[in-house]
Amino acid sequence: MTAETPLLITVAPTGAESSKETHPQLPTTPREILDTGKACEEAGAGLIHVHLRDDEHRSTLNLERAREVIGLLRAETSLVVQISTGGSVHDSFDDRLAVLQAGAESCSLSMGTLNFGTEVFLNPWKFIVDLYQATQELEIVPEFELFDLGHVHALRRLISDFGRPYGGRIHADFVMNVPGGMPGTPDALLAALNCLGDSADSWSATGIGRATIPVALAALSLGGHLRVGMEDALTYSPGQPVQHNSELVERAASLGRLAQRRPMGGEEARQFLNVKRAP
Ligand code: KMH
Ligand code: ZN
Numbered sequence: 300m301t302a303e304t305p306l307l308i309t310v311a312p313t314g315a316e317s318s319k320e321t322h323p324q325l326p327t328t329p330r331e332i333l334d335t336g337k338a339c340e341e342a343g344a345g346l347i348h349v350h351l352r353d354d355e356h357r358s359t360l361n362l363e364r365a366r367e368v369i370g371l372l373r374a375e376t377s378l379v380v381q382i383s384t385g386g387s388v389h390d391s392f393d394d395r396l397a398v399l400q401a402g403a404e405s406c407s408l409s410m411g412t413l414n415f416g417t418e419v420f421l422n423p424w425k426f427i428v429d430l431y432q433a434t435q436e437l438e439i440v441p442e443f444e445l446f447d448l449g450h451v452h453a454l455r456r457l458i459s460d461f462g463r464p465y466g467g468r469i470h471a472d473f474v475m476n477v478p479g480g481m482p483g484t485p486d487a488l489l490a491a492l493n494c495l496g497d498s499a500d501s502w503s504a505t506g507i508g509r510a511t512i513p514v515a516l517a518a519l520s521l522g523g524h525l526r527v528g529m530e531d532a533l534t535y536s537p538g539q540p541v542q543h544n545s546e547l548v549e550r551a552a553s554l555g556r557l558a559q560r561r562p563m564g565g566e567e568a569r570q571f572l573n574v575k576r577a578p
Contacts, residue, residue, distance in 0.1 A: 306560035307524035307568050308551050309472070309503060310339040311348040312544040314530030315387035319356035324542055325529055327352035329364070333371040336378055338545040343552030345568030346379040347372060348407060350386070350530065358387040360394040365401035377565030379574050381405035381442060384430055388418040392426050399433050404574045406434060407472075408441040410450035410457070414479025420446075427453070431461055440466040440574045443499075445473050446480035451494040458498060466573035471499040472526055473518075476510035483510025485517040492521065501571070505531045515551060519558040525551045
């Protein structure tokens with residue numbers, strides 16, 4: 300990868316963990332998620348990582364809600380739409396598998412179990428394999444979420460045992476600084492990249508909370524792509540709450556331009572990831 304590589308900016312606008320009550324700016328309704336997607340596309344995002352909320356703003360994997368949100372985003376943006384199969388730590392494996400039926404062209408696929416704050420985010424090997432094989436059958440392009448060094452090793456094992464994903468390209472995302480996962484430091488990113496070797500065709504990184512800037516700068520300097528959004532960071536700078544996800548995308552796009560990386564649009568991101576837009 301060279302410094303001229305265009306930059307994929309993923310926005311993860313909602314997540315499952317933060318409450319609307321404490322963070323009223325969090326987009327939770329289908330209309331808010333759509334408006335966020337539009338503003339973030341305008342600001343330079345190429346892909347949206349979608350978590351769903353019910354009418355009470357609680358995390359859900361409800362299929363009807365998933366179809367509604369995916370449909371709106373597909374109709375009114377060109378963003379690659381990636382559904383979260385992680386959901387929340389309370390979701391069942393069955394529900395996390397079933398959300399693949401909602402019509403998204405891409406999905407997240409977490410490569411291992413980890414402590415997640417005071418909870419546990421469960422991803423046993425059998426579930427990873429079930430999810431992976433379902434993406435291959437349903438022609439959905441997975442993005443591999445790597446929270447720890449062991450997850451990188453597990454990705455290598457998955458590809459070696461079960462072949463390449465649908466689309467043929469492997470895109471990994473380092474989610475750093477989760478309490479329970481790898482720290483959001485350049486050293487940790489380098490260690491993870493060294494372990495990844497040439498197993499992935501491309502990668503992005505995000506740092507949770509205060510790690511957002513150091514991880515973004517380290518990722519850009521190493522030729523990686525960026526994920527930002529209120530799923531990962533709720534303050535723009537110390538004491539300054541994020542008012543809109545597009546602020547985070549704009550900042551990522553500015554950092555990218557500084558590194559001579561222009562943001563990819565949705566269609567370019569779709570080609571880059573070899574994602575097939577579902578009919
Ligand atoms: N909410 C976390 C427990 C994903 O989207 O695939 C899991 C998560 C990963 O956010
Ligand atoms: Zn997520």
